[in-house]
Amino acid sequence: MESLIKIHIELTDNHPAILWAKSESDAVNAIGHVGTHMDCYTKQPKKKEYKVSAEVIDCRQHMPTMKDLALYSFKNKALVLYTGAMAQYNYGTKEYGEAQTFLDEHVLEAILADAPQFILIDGCGIGQHGEEHIRFDKRCEDHDCFVVENIWLEEPWAKQIRAMEIKIKLASESTGKPCEVYAQVTD
Template sequence: MNLHIELDTSHPAYAWLEQQADKIGARGHFGTHIDCYTSVPVQNEFHLPVHILDCRKGMPTLEEASALPSLKNQALILYTGNLYRNEYGSKAYFDETDTSVQNEVLLRILNKSPELILIDSYGIGQHGPIHQERDKTCESFGCYVIENIRIAPEEINTIHTIHVHFDLDYPSTGKPCTVTY
């Protein structure tokens, strides 16, 4: 089953992409993608067990992050419900739903050693510099963030392992990827 979103020229958000001066760079951050600002993973494919954290009522607190088990050789999915409730590219999706992870909470999560953090939203930080800093912090721990996955509520209990594939050589800090389970 796919967790990545498939967008074509008929999708309303595609108009944004066409307006960008750097279409290749923008395309890398369009739809489901892995952010790679300071480094890229050594492999272009991951097959990992997952731990899902239900964030529909709010992003993780320091206490919740502390209670997580070791995430070594695993992926952490932050399930917010944002992409399920709001259309990708809409104002509600990007501007009316805050899925930011506080820096101290992120550091606690990263100390649990996940290989990937996936989120069904636009990212783990507010747009702009904060967003990029959160991703760069993850990269400094050898962890990468995959944004804009789609999960339906009924799928939460059926996702145990994910398979991620992306092009390491895509010429952007965002690299489109597929995510399946």
């Protein structure tokens, strides 16, 4: 039997991340980068809704290595990186922001060579904050792959994900496009 589970974060107007974003000089752009969102620096997806098969890599012990990738095929799928950061630290906390959920650049290139449509992570991104974060997202965009950050994953269903439904607010003026994400899991 299969179930559809909401895995995006819905923030209230008084959530600390929203309050921080509203206080920024570029509040419109900052608000687009809180909660579950997709960074779109050079291009964005062609459609606002996708239904794709998914592969989940359990990254709670370590981020994937080249050896780990040999066990999967990502072509035209969503790659879900299950780090446990969201469940362990809670979204918006200092510890969540400092969680080491980043891919090695060679591993990212190997993933992109296998042509996934999306990379989803229950963390702040696949590259370290700042220049690397943006560079990794742009590199994914070069391969028509888009990164969705800050999804909610937890045991036991996180490893049972078989497909994803992703709804993107493409009209957002920010480079961060808010997303609704649903996971289809096998019970």
